[in-house]
Amino acid sequence: xxxxxxxxxxxxxxxxxxxxxxxxxxxxxxxxxxxxxxxxxxxxxxxxxxxxxxxxxxxxxxxxxxxxxxxxxxxxxxxxxxxxxxxxxxxxxxxxxxxxxxxxxxxxxxxxxxx
Amino acid sequence: xxxxxxxxxxxxxxxxxxxxxxxxxxxxxxxxxxxxxxxxxxxxxxxxxxxxxxxxxxxxxxxxxxxxxxxxxxxxxxxxxxxxxxxxxxxxxxxxxxxxxxxxxxxxxxxxx
Numbered sequence: 001x002x003x004x005x006x007x008x009x010x011x012x013x014x015x016x017x018x019x020x021x022x023x024x025x026x027x028x029x030x031x032x033x034x035x036x037x038x039x040x041x042x043x044x045x046x047x048x049x050x051x052x053x054x055x056x057x058x059x060x061x062x063x064x065x066x067x068x069x070x071x072x073x074x075x076x077x078x079x080x081x082x083x084x085x086x087x088x089x090x091x092x093x094x095x096x097x098x099x100x101x102x103x104x105x106x107x108x109x110x111x112x113x114x115x
Numbered sequence: 116x117x118x119x120x121x122x123x124x125x126x127x128x129x130x131x132x133x134x135x136x137x138x139x140x141x142x143x144x145x146x147x148x149x150x151x152x153x154x155x156x157x158x159x160x161x162x163x164x165x166x167x168x169x170x171x172x173x174x175x176x177x178x179x180x181x182x183x184x185x186x187x188x189x190x191x192x193x194x195x196x197x198x199x200x201x202x203x204x205x206x207x208x209x210x211x212x213x214x215x216x217x218x219x220x221x222x223x224x225x226x227x228x
Binding site: 006032051103106107111 | 151160164214
């Protein structure tokens, strides 16, 4: 069965510090991978998605970047965090060739607080 | 469409009553719709899906209704329980994409004892 791992669960970082959040998927190959951010009491905002190694698409201009060094590894980074980067970050995967099944599986999320 | 900047609307329901959560979708070409449940501090979890060639699908205590004429999707939860307290998101597949979803704003369901 497929599983998705996301860590850390909670992170408190000072303004100006770097960030690295990691997400890995097991039990599948060639997944589509996604990073979402969710502000408190708000909806889901797509930040990045990837359809293959080294292929990253950004949905919104921001202080963050993403990388996919391996097929089942997706990393969210920042060189210098801003207060506005605080939020709940979610990684998700879906099948590459969906065959009509567009379902996403989400990780457990990372609560980032920038202080 | 996506409404990530808005505060979530809230629905309060008495325990044991039925809940109906509504969603308006944006694209008449969408052919796949999903409902997700997000409990506090957790990632969203799949509840039920429906394809555009159907107008109703039932799961365990949940029913999804699709009205393509008015582009409306609803999730019905029977005999609502305290464990149903969560934020519920609808999503539709994005046109011209074979994998991306467009997310609704979400609805916060509160269960009154």
